[in-house]
Amino acid sequence: MHRGVVFNTGWTVLAASTVLHSMAANAQSSETLYGLVDTGLRYTTHAYGGNGNRVQLANGGASESHFGLRGSEDIGGGTAVIFQLEDRFFLNSGTTDSAYPFFNTAFVGVKTPSFGTLTMGRQFNPLAAAVVRTYVTNAWLPTFYLFRPEVGMAEGAWTSNMAKYSAQWRDVAVEVSYAFGGTAGTFGAGSQIGASIVYSPALPFRLGAAYLDARDAVDTSAHFKSWTAGGSYTLGGTTVSVGWAVNRQDPKFVGNFPNGPFSRAQFVALGFSAFSARQLFFGGVTQRVGQFTRVSANMWRTIQTGKIAAGDGNATQFQLLADYSLSKRTDTYIEADYSQYRGGTVGAQLQGVNGLPSAAGTTQLGLSVGVRHQF
Template sequence: MKKLCLAVSILAASTSAAWAQSSVVISGILDGAVRYTTNSGPATNKSASLSQMVGGGMSQSRLSVAVTEDMGDGLKAIANIEHRLLLDSGTSAAGDFWRQAWVGLQSNSFGRITLGRQYNLLFDAATSTFASFKYSPYIEVFKPEIGMALTARQNNMVKYLVESGGLRFEAQVSAGENSGDIGQGKSIGALVRYAAGSFAGAYVWLQSEDQGGKKVTAQTMGASWTDGPLYVNMAWAQNKFETGYSLAGNVTLLGSINTAIISRNPASAATVATDAAAQVRDLFSAGITYQLTPQFNLGAQVWKGKQVGLVPGRGTGVLDAFAVVADYALSKRTDAYVEFDNLRTKGNVVISNGANTRTGYMVGVRHRF
């Protein structure tokens, strides 16, 4: 009887393996840096500088688990969970432990459909098509372009992707089933991307609602060109807010860690409603990366942001920023980098502590596994 049970088990296992091969890949990034930033004190002492270790300099530290099951005939089941952490403290980088959590199906015939918490199409286009740096899509601690991506991820999302040759189409839709989750409301959007040879370009339209049904409409368009060691990118992004859109989602010009720009530093809560509300925000960016040697890369990126307030003269202003990075590959998986960034504001927009300029210096090490 024992021999019979063993034989049946072996047969079942071998039969299953014939039509379904599964793989689980654990990967991640560990990035730590020392950073010095000027004009980072409280509003009462805004000129004070800040020295710190950051748990993600060029890239946010993360741990990812990706699952693929080959079910035959060109059909696969796919799934992914991703946790983002702060290397300096070992704590979660945000309140959501899993920054991504999705499952889906992929077919050679119909494309790919995924369900769950995922990157939105604005983030997809920026990181895959016109990334700010060839060796890193953006600088984690200084990322104006991601501040225009409507939180970059959204809950309750169904995303569809199909490709043919160099042409890619993506669509997303998400349900705003949690009325209190302002930044993760209903959404609908589409992406078109084309890549051929050295050129890649993309356009995205995405609309999201707050808990009151007020809409923000985002667009982004950009392209990149690669020629041997040279990489060039440029892009435009826009957020357009419907009158009455929740102030909690409309308080910053650019929502990056070190570019938290507000319409002004309000003297009292009573001024927030008129001074923080924007009607339209635009961001233009361009950059270049050059690979001097197989190990050594130099990159530079510039951003220019403009905000028009709902109330004339309130919340209106511009932002100018740039960053320079030198990156050296110590091995296939480990690199060291030096980074310098600067931002300046004009008009009725300021950094969150009331300053109009800020400069950052950073040295770090990053390992991918």
């Protein structure tokens, strides 16, 4: 009897193992290597607080150069395990972008046909994702890498240590997230919560709204809160977009590292510690001209209230951009931007990746021309 039990159990295990191997062999999986290379010439006046002009072979142009690997495996019933890894680098020097970790995007998750998607790792936060899907400027890029004021309002587009749940019902998509601070003995320190809702039918209307709340890494009672709303309308080859975003931070907030985009020193150097509140109003018009050309005009207006009077300020920014497709994967572009900064250090936070501190009363002109290729 004892031997019979062992014998039967062994056959049961062997049969189960055979079934599992058969299922694995029949599972549908796919992995895709993708990327983009982009560089151009950039001219900027009154750089570094107004102390001279700068001409450079830019680290990126319309987009930041990157490569990545994404994949999925069907594990049955339409459910799939998904993952993505992506590195961002400077084409002009061949070095990895030091502002980001080697894998700036790095997550794994499960996607189901009925219950939505759960992903875990470093990824887009709900606020940045909602803006990109609905009313971001230059939506076909999205945003112009060398000049993208609205990105700074998202507390950094990527968040580390994040668990994010996404679901869609017809044309309505929602996302909720929680980024773990990971500080021993202090639950919530450096954490972030987020939520968004997007209405994105085939066209013409698209609407979105989102909210983020980050806790300080040291003082958990201090918060940095952001919210946004906006939409776009497309008629023929013309798209009009408008958006509104708000940042508010408590006096003691100095950063939500390691989840936030900046270290404590960078947070101070870029002037993020100088304001208690700011509002950004922005909008743009994109026109498709023929099959291969897009032209857009954008405007941003920022009003800032400082923690002290010296931090008060405002900024008005304009941009013109033309992009021409040379082929399905390659395009060339020319861009011009102009900014007026008044008071505070608002300019350093609103120039996108440039991060060039502005002196009070500074005006800046930027000109870019470049080429990019996707693979």
